Amino acid sequence: MTSLPEPSAIKLGLVIDLDLCVGCQACVVNCKEWNTSGYGAPLSDDNAYGANPNGAWLNRVHAFEAGDAEDAKTVHFPKSCLHCEDAPCVTACPTGASFKRAEDGIVLVNEDWCIGCGLCAWSCPYGAREMDPVEGVMKKCTLCVDRIYNDNLPKEDQIPACVRTCPTNARHFGDLGDPNSDVSKLVSARDGFDLLPEQKTKPVNKYLPPRPRRQKDETPMSLVAMAEAQTPKGFWKWMDATLERLG
Amino acid sequence: MHPAWSIIFFTSASGLGLGLAAWVVLGLIDLGNVINFFIVSVFTFGLIGTGLLSSTLHLGHPERAWRALSQWRSSWLSREGVLAVLVLSLLAVWFGWNYLIGSVPFLLGLPLVFLIGVTVYATSMIYASLKTVACWHHPLTPACYLLFSVSGGLLASMWLLAVAGQSFISEIYHLTYCLLILAWVAKVLWWRNLDKQSPESTLESATGLGSFGKVRPLMPPHTSENYLQTEMGFVVARRHALKLRVMSILAGGFIPLLVFISFPSSSVLLGLALFLHFVGVFIERWLFFAEAKHVVSLYYGEAQ
Numbered sequence: 001m002t003s004l005p006e007p008s009a010i011k012l013g014l015v016i017d018l019d020l021c022v023g024c025q026a027c028v029v030n031c032k033e034w035n036t037s038g039y040g041a042p043l044s045d046d047n048a049y050g051a052n053p054n055g056a057w058l059n060r061v062h063a064f065e066a067g068d069a070e071d072a073k074t075v076h077f078p079k080s081c082l083h084c085e086d087a088p089c090v091t092a093c094p095t096g097a098s099f100k101r102a103e104d105g106i107v108l109v110n111e112d113w114c115i116g117c118g119l120c121a122w123s124c125p126y127g128a129r130e131m132d133p134v135e136g137v138m139k140k141c142t143l144c145v146d147r148i149y150n151d152n153l154p155k156e157d158q159i160p161a162c163v164r165t166c167p168t169n170a171r172h173f174g175d176l177g178d179p180n181s182d183v184s185k186l187v188s189a190r191d192g193f194d195l196l197p198e199q200k201t202k203p204v205n206k207y208l209p210p211r212p213r214r215q216k217d218e219t220p221m222s223l224v225a226m227a228e229a230q231t232p233k234g235f236w237k238w239m240d241a242t243l244e245r246l247g
Numbered sequence: 248m249h250p251a252w253s254i255i256f257f258t259s260a261s262g263l264g265l266g267l268a269a270w271v272v273l274g275l276i277d278l279g280n281v282i283n284f285f286i287v288s289v290f291t292f293g294l295i296g297t298g299l300l301s302s303t304l305h306l307g308h309p310e311r312a313w314r315a316l317s318q319w320r321s322s323w324l325s326r327e328g329v330l331a332v333l334v335l336s337l338l339a340v341w342f343g344w345n346y347l348i349g350s351v352p353f354l355l356g357l358p359l360v361f362l363i364g365v366t367v368y369a370t371s372m373i374y375a376s377l378k379t380v381a382c383w384h385h386p387l388t389p390a391c392y393l394l395f396s397v398s399g400g401l402l403a404s405m406w407l408l409a410v411a412g413q414s415f416i417s418e419i420y421h422l423t424y425c426l427l428i429l430a431w432v433a434k435v436l437w438w439r440n441l442d443k444q445s446p447e448s449t450l451e452s453a454t455g456l457g458s459f460g461k462v463r464p465l466m467p468p469h470t471s472e473n474y475l476q477t478e479m480g481f482v483v484a485r486r487h488a489l490k491l492r493v494m495s496i497l498a499g500g501f502i503p504l505l506v507f508i509s510f511p512s513s514s515v516l517l518g519l520a521l522f523l524h525f526v527g528v529f530i531e532r533w534l535f536f537a538e539a540k541h542v543v544s545l546y547y548g549e550a551q
Contacts, residue, residue, distance in 0.1 A: 003321045018456075023466075052471050060468035062546055064450070067460030074465060075456055079546065088378065094315035094325035113314055116307015118478065119324050122248070125379045125448070127475040127543035136307025193455045198447050199378060199542065207455055 004090055005102035011177035012104045012143055013083050013204035014163065015186055019211045020170035023061055023076030027162035027171060031059040031080070031141075034161035038146050040111045044134035056130040058141040059162055073210055078171070080162070081128035081141035082195065082203030083107050089120035089129060089140075098138075105177070105204060106145055111137045125199045148173070176204050248380065249481045250536035257302035258370060259532045261331070262392060263525065264294025266400020267407075268338055269363045272356040275404050276413065278345050283411045288342050290407065292335075299331055323376050327369040334359070334366050367396045374535075379542045382441040383535075391433050395528055398426035402503060406521045409514040420511055424504055427524075431500040434531060438492060441538060446550075453545045464548035480544045484537030491534055499527015 035058055036043040045055030059080040066073045083100075087107050090098045097113035098120050100106070109120075114137040121129040121138060129140045144160035147153060157164060163171040174183035183206075186192070192206035232240045268291045270276075278284045303309045316332065318325040337359050344351050371392035374383040401423050408415055450464075451457030484491065503520035510516045540549070 003318075028468075054471065054473065056474065057469070060473075062464065062468045063466035064454055064456060064462050065465045066454070066456040066462045071460065073456075073459050075454070077454060079468075091321040092324065092376070094318050094322045094328060095311070096314070096318050113311065114308065115311045115315060117305075117315070117324065118307075119322075119373070121474070121478065122541070123377055123379060125542045127479070127546060130474045131307065131478070133474070195455060196448055196453050196542065198452060209455065209458070 004085075004087065004100055007085055008102055008105045009177050010104045010175050011083075011085070011204045012106055012148070012174070013176045013183075013206070014080070014143075014160070015172040015174070015176075015183045015192060015206050015208060016078055017170040017172070017190075017208040018075050018077065019208060020168045021061070021076040021078060022168055022170075023063055024167060025061055026165050026167060027078060028057065028059050028061055030161045030165035032057055034144065034147070035139075035142070039142070041132060041135040041137060043139060044132055046133035054133055056132045056139045058128075058130070058139060060127075071213070073213075075210055078162075079126060079128070079195075080205075081107060081143075082126055082201070082205040083141075083143060085202035085204060086200060088123040088125075088201060092119045092123040094119065106143045107140070108142055108145065109138050109140055111135070114138050125196050125201065126203075143173075176206065248536045248539045248541060249478045250484070250533050251305045253301045253304040255529060255532045255536065257298045258392070259298075259525065259528045260294050260301070261298030262367060262370065262396040263399040263403060263528070264291055264296075264298060265334070265363050265367050266396035266398070267291050267294065267403040268334070268400070269360045269397065270400050270404040272338075272341060272351075272359050272363070274350070274353060274356070275401075275415075275419070276407055276411065278350070280411065283407075283413075284342075284346060286410065287407055290403065291338065291342075295331070295335060295338075299335075323369055323372040327366065327373055330362065330366040330369050334362050337362065364393065367393055380539045381444055381447065381542070382437075382539050385437070385440060387433060387437040387440060391430070391437050394426065394430035394433050395531075398423070398430040399524055399528060401426055402507065402517075402521055402524055405507065405511065406514065406517040409512050409517050415511075423511075424508055427500060427504050427507075431496055435496075448542045448545060450545045450548075453542070464546075467547065475543055476547060479541035480547060480549065481537055482549075484534060488534065488538055491530055495527045495530035495534065497527070498523045499531060500524075503527075 032043055043056050045053060047053050048055065059078060062077040062079060064075050064077055066075055083105055087100055090100050090107060094117065095113050095115055097110045099108060101108065116131060116136040116138065118131060121131065129138050132139050147160060148158055150158060159173045163173045172183050172186060175181045176183055178184060187206045190208040192208050194203050195207060271287055271291060276287055278287060303312045306312060315325055315328045319329045341351055341359060368389050371389040375388040378384050405423055450462045454462050456462050503524040506516050506520040
């Protein structure tokens with residue numbers, strides 16, 4: 001059924017810290033690696049070593065610059081499915097292949113039912129869905145549903161691949177439906193926000209803003225002034241004086 | 248948006264075919280003669296059928312297309328599929344009745360005409376329901392689809408009347424050119440809305456970084472074009488949009504109108520006018536996709 005379920009109490013999702021992301025692309029690569037070898041059809045590439053490679057990826061890291069001149073900020077910006085509460089991709093699907101799980105809110109695609117019409121990708125404002133160039137079915141982030149409930153994995157690996165691999169801890173996974181969860185507390189402490197709120201998709205994933213820059217010193221430090229202020233000591237004092245005597 | 252030939256042909260051909268079917272069911276053409284019956288049914292089913300078949304061509308898995316009939320509760324694409332299959336079946340019954348028993352009572356045909364209208368509306372709502380494409384998400388979108396279908400269908404009926412050598416009342420003559428004018432007036436209004444629309448979403452709202460100032464893309468997330476860019480970021484048409492708009496109005500509206508007003512009973516000239524009308528609507532439909540901007544292109548640095 002592509003009608004949306006009643007909002008679930010548990011809303012699993014990601015919190016992405018734009019202050020910490022350094023744009024290393026490790027989450028992108030680990031996502032691709034996990035999802036190409038797990039459930040369903042491989043996450044394929046077309047012409048991977050040719051002039052114009054093309055492939056399906058479930059997580060992409062953009063980089064933006066915000067503000068002007070010396071106040072401009074470079075922000076690395078990971079983007080994947082936000083598992084929206086009012087997911088327009090789900091209701092647009094004509095076959096029932098796209099669905100939102102009633103128990104935890106994860107948005108998934110049943111690849112055996114997908115006809116590859118692409119309408120779900122057209123409905124998504126975030127560009128979270130990509131057509132698999134080889135299989136002709138729609139691919140999207142599964143929130144690593146095959147990891148997070150997988151008891152065959154060690155406890156520390158039962159989180160999405162992107163979260164597990166992030167070297168700066170910029171990605172957090174948890175239940176955003178529970179106001180007392182770590183991720184919910186993080187969102188309220190750091191003023192987490194929604195992407196494109198005016199599209200009224202009610203995304204579950206939240207983003208944390210970059211922290212404001214530390215107070216700038218009034219006068220910039222001058223290296224010349226610092227060098228002149230120094231009085232050499234020991235060996236350097238002797239050498240300074242000797243060189244001076246040489247004229 | 249990427250203008251896929253299969254979808255452009257689907258919306259223009261099935262739109263014209265459904266419009267023609269509505270006028271035929273309303274009894275505009277006398278089907279008593281076997282040759283008339285043959286020509287009219289081939290055109291009606293041919294246009295609707297090839298349009299629908301063409302729409303399955305762009306699917307990744309056309310063999311699973313039947314599954315698209317299941318989610319009519321939420322999906323306009325599914326509703327369109329269900330209605331198209333229903334209308335095609337009822338049309339087959341209607342034509343069969345006409346051939347075997349005699350003309351179908353007018354009142355029995357009315358619900359079918361209504362369903363045909365709803366089918367065209369459902370086609371337009373596949374696009375008009377997408378909030379992500381601001382220019383499509385507008386009441387004028389279904390209005391244009393319906394008006395092009397009903398006016399094109401009437402022009403096609405007038406051509407078939409001329410081919411069959413049948414006469415028509417003057418009210419129908421006036422209605423034909425009025426509907427043609429109305430369709431293109433609606434389209435010009437649609438274009439005006441597209442040009443004047445101020446974007447609801449911006450790169451600032453897309454990234455949430457507006458509080459730091461103006462946001463600019465710095466590095467793309469990949470080195471070659473991906474699915475999102477080829478599917479949602481089509482830009483070729485916008486360079487020539489004005490020329491193409493004028494061409495579509497001339498071919499689809501102005502010339503057919505002049506020909507029809509001057510020679511309403513000439514089968515050869517009306518055939519030519521109908522062909523030009525189809526070409527004009529085809530260009531209009533191509534622009535409908537090619538000019539449309541998707542909100543995701545914000546992330547790739549394109550102004551809305």
